[in-house]
């Protein structure tokens with residue numbers, strides 16, 4: 151599978167080559183450091199290390215004007231301003247689910263290629279995807295043309311599915327947050343889903359969303375009573391994941407509308423995230439009305 155846009159291909163190739171190294175570099179970096187990221191969360195040593203590695207490599211690519219990640223406060227300007235040129239802005243969650251490092255469970259790396267200066271609406275994404283560090287390392291890449299899945303080995307990517315499509319019949323679900331902290335409307339909706347689908351929740355967005363893409367169903371990290379804006383970050387998690395799932399034939403929502411239509415106010419905005427089969431996301435939005 152070739153990616154038509156050479157800058158997107160360069161970004162994807164850089165991330166796929168780095169993934170093998172990131173996976174290997176997790177060994178010995180499972181602890182936390184005495185620092186917080188801009189969202190106020192304690193950083194893992196690996197979060198900061200993976201961010202540095204990706205920032206160095208992505209920022210130097212031709213056609214990349216900005217690099218931003220959930221691990222650093224500000225955007226790095228590294229070329230032409232995406233607002234005034236053909237350059238793209240790359241937003242990254244270097245390690246998604248890094249609290250899973252301690253228990254040695256699934257994690258990922260998420261990226262979005264925005265044709266706009268950050269923060270930007272998801273509608274300006276021209277590509278997005280993720281690496282999944284599971285028993286094997288895979289990469290899902292969505293562009294305007296298609297969603298494809300690859301296996302990564304030694305920095306090379308080998309195609310496994312050139313047309314990833316959300317299965318029509320939903321099978322699995324995963325909802326984040328503590329049940330008593332859910333809103334009454336969401337809890338009522340979740341109770342129905344629990345009777346229809348099978349629970350799959352691993353504590354890393356990427357692992358859980360990849361199950362939804364594989365089997366059909368829904369993943370949600372909802373608005374909480376204690377935190378109405380939810381937990382996940384719009385630029386680094388919500389938008390890229392929303393883009394992938396929408397391109398694969400599903401829907402994304404912040405509870406009211408497509409994640410891709412949400413206007414950001416700040417680089418580190420949080421948002422409720424819901425993705426999956428369109429019929430389920432339609433039902434969710436109705437339940438929250």
Ligand SMILES: O=P(O)(O)OC[C@H]1O[C@](O)(COP(=O)(O)O)[C@@H](O)[C@@H]1O
Nearest residue numbers: 245246247248249326327353354355
């Ligand atoms: O621990 P919780 O509340 O279940 O949260 C899990 C969610 O938080 C995250 O770990 C947040 O991502 P980061 O690890 O990149 O901060 C998601 O991957 C996951 O869906």
Ligand SMILES: [Mg+2]
Nearest residue numbers: 243246247387
């Ligand atoms: Mg994350």
Ligand SMILES: [Mg+2]
Nearest residue numbers: 243245246247
């Ligand atoms: Mg992260």
